[in-house]
Amino acid sequence: MADGATAGRTPIRREIDAVVVGAGFGGLYMLHKLRELGVSVQGFEAGSNVGGTWYWNRYPGARCDVPSLFYSYTWSEELQKDWRWSEKYAAQPEILAYANHVADRFDLRPLVAFDTRVLSATFDEVADRWHIVTDRGDDVSARWVVMATGCLSTPRAPPISGVESFAGATYHTGAWPHEGVDFSGRRVGVIGTGSSGIQSIPVIASQAEHVTVFQRTPNFSVPANNTPLTDKDIEDFWKMYPGYIAMVKGPGMGFGGNAANALAATPEERRQRFEEFWGVGGAGFLAAWGGVVTDIDVNNEAADFVREKIAATVKDPETAEALKPYDHPIGTKRICVDTDYYATYNRPNVTLVNLRKTPIEAITPEGVRTSAATYPLDALVFATGFDAMTGALLAIDIKGVGGADFREAWAEGPKAYLGLAVAGFPNLFIITGPGSPSVLSNMINSIEQHVEWITGCIGYMREKGLTRIVADQAAQEAWVAHVARVAAKTLFPRAASWYMGANIPGKPRVFMPYIGSGYRQKCADVAAAGYEGFELA
Numbered sequence: 001m002a003d004g005a006t007a008g009r010t011p012i013r014r015e016i017d018a019v020v021v022g023a024g025f026g027g028l029y030m031l032h033k034l035r036e037l038g039v040s041v042q043g044f045e046a047g048s049n050v051g052g053t054w055y056w057n058r059y060p061g062a063r064c065d066v067p068s069l070f071y072s073y074t075w076s077e078e079l080q081k082d083w084r085w086s087e088k089y090a091a092q093p094e095i096l097a098y099a100n101h102v103a104d105r106f107d108l109r110p111l112v113a114f115d116t117r118v119l120s121a122t123f124d125e126v127a128d129r130w131h132i133v134t135d136r137g138d139d140v141s142a143r144w145v146v147m148a149t150g151c152l153s154t155p156r157a158p159p160i161s162g163v164e165s166f167a168g169a170t171y172h173t174g175a176w177p178h179e180g181v182d183f184s185g186r187r188v189g190v191i192g193t194g195s196s197g198i199q200s201i202p203v204i205a206s207q208a209e210h211v212t213v214f215q216r217t218p219n220f221s222v223p224a225n226n227t228p229l230t231d232k233d234i235e236d237f238w239k240m241y242p243g244y245i246a247m248v249k250g251p252g253m254g255f256g257g258n259a260a261n262a263l264a265a266t267p268e269e270r271r272q273r274f275e276e277f278w279g280v281g282g283a284g285f286l287a288a289w290g291g292v293v294t295d296i297d298v299n300n301e302a303a304d305f306v307r308e309k310i311a312a313t314v315k316d317p318e319t320a321e322a323l324k325p326y327d328h329p330i331g332t333k334r335i336c337v338d339t340d341y342y343a344t345y346n347r348p349n350v351t352l353v354n355l356r357k358t359p360i361e362a363i364t365p366e367g368v369r370t371s372a373a374t375y376p377l378d379a380l381v382f383a384t385g386f387d388a389m390t391g392a393l394l395a396i397d398i399k400g401v402g403g404a405d406f407r408e409a410w411a412e413g414p415k416a417y418l419g420l421a422v423a424g425f426p427n428l429f430i431i432t433g434p435g436s437p438s439v440l441s442n443m444i445n446s447i448e449q450h451v452e453w454i455t456g457c458i459g460y461m462r463e464k465g466l467t468r469i470v471a472d473q474a475a476q477e478a479w480v481a482h483v484a485r486v487a488a489k490t491l492f493p494r495a496a497s498w499y500m501g502a503n504i505p506g507k508p509r510v511f512m513p514y515i516g517s518g519y520r521q522k523c524a525d526v527a528a529a530g531y532e533g534f535e536l537a
């Protein structure tokens with residue numbers, strides 16, 4: 001189906017059982033499960049097609065940092081067997097093709113109104129129903145609302161002075177033009193060196209006349225060592241599949257990491273194992289030893305190891321030094337996974353500008369002016385990230401019981417029971433919300449667990465003839481405190497990361513994902529106890 005197929009449609013005005021907001025991996029599976037349950041459901045999606053994050057993030061080099069075979073739904077073994085990934089780490093077009101394949105194969109598209117942004121959701125406490133209003137004039141009444149709005153779906157560009165005066169083209173990695181961008185013969189500036197910058201810079205540099213990277217904070221990056229997937233890889237995958245399923249469906253959602261005790265090993269053994277994991281590549285580097293994200297000494301060794309790799313790769317010593325991260329323990333900002341990132345700085349057409357030494361003063365019609373120089377540019381790429389985990393939810397005007405304002409409820413930071421539901425906002429569920437493992441886990445596994453839990457809950461309510469479920473304030477507070485306590489035992493709060501909300505000026509600093517163990521079991525226990533911690537009516 002072509003993008004924009006719902007353009008010009010008539011507004012939807014109907015009573016329905018459930019609304020699902022978002023048609024990324026979370027929304028697609030939620031739609032499928034609700035329809036299977038016999039629930040009438042309407043999806044809304046701001047994009048012109050399915051795919052969510054993979055629909056929007058089309059920048060050059062965009063690729064998953066979870067191996068493709070594990071970045072696949074597990075709920076249909078036939079689907080899993082039919083789809084053949086071509087590479088260890090799939091590139092964005094292939095992942096988007098997979099999302100489209102799922103939508104077609106399970107006939108999910110007719111359930112979704114595309115090009116439609118949900119503006120508001122208002123709870124009618126007499127009828128126990130939500131009123132959903134969209135920017136296309138839809139007005140839908142639904143018993144349940146599921147927010148499958150994504151964790152990294154609200155791109156953010158910093159308000160640098162003069163940005164609107166720039167005469168060249170500007171792009172954001174999180175909202176990349178569908179037709180692609182040809183940088184041949186152009187002088188390109190890239191602001192930002194998180195995962196998006198680190199993935200896109202080598203590809204842009206291979207095309208552009210010159211790339212100037214404006215780096216404020218260096219990040220740790222591990223090589224992907226991406227390879228094509230062979231028949232043998234697929235065979236091996238299926239051999240270990242039952243064990244993998246047992247792990248992800250186990251009590252902890254795969255948390256626990258590698259138990260290898262770094263402190264019981266010699267420095268040579270520790271180094272040897274870091275080297276092995278570096279050779280394999282990918283974010284799994286952090287699991288080389290237990291304790292990398294909890295013990296600062298182990299962490300320092302891992303960080304030193306990566307800094308040595310940077311020094312060994314980047315020929316210019318000043319550039320190498322500027323690329324070494326020192327401001328946060330490794331892993332406490334999302335570790336980046338790259339292809340040729342550090343080596344790209346050996347290219348004659350790439351310049352690194354260290355904004356810690358020479359900050360940006362303004363963007364001018366010609367380019368970027370720092371305290372030391374002006375860099376003339378034809379194009380400027382913002383790889384400056386997202387208002388993570390809360391941005392998409394807070395963009396919707398949500399009013400709960402007694403007119404409770406969702407934005408006010410989260411004014412001091414997000415508060416959700418199990419990351420799934422919010423006190424004061426009945427019959428509203430969040431997929432991979434703050435307070436759940438979410439972005440610290442394999443998102444596909446977490447999405448499946450939430451979708452299945454929500455489906456079970458809605459099924460239970462229908463069976464019992466219940467019209468309202470709402471998180472209990474005390475249960476929510478206890479969970480939020482637990483999430484914070486667990487995070488405080490790790491090194492994560494030491495970083496000014498988007499996990500902490502630190503990339504958005506004024507955003508409350510709260511460690512948003514849940515990093516404890518036993519999450520899946522906890523959710524199952526809550527359900528088994530008749531939805532303990534919820535009030536049902």
Ligand code: N01
Binds near residue numbers: 160193215503
């Ligand atoms: O965003 P980021 P991202 N002047 O927030 C810089 C996922 N993801 O899009 O750290 C100059 O990490 C900012 O600098 P600083 C993944 O979970 C996954 O790269 O604030 N610079 C930083 O360098 C990831 O973590 C993949 O000092 C400014 C950068 O912009 C998450 O998405 C691929 C600035 C933003 O980095 C977000 O990644 C891509 C300013 N005023 C993304 N403001 C996969 O591999 C901000 N910056 C699956």
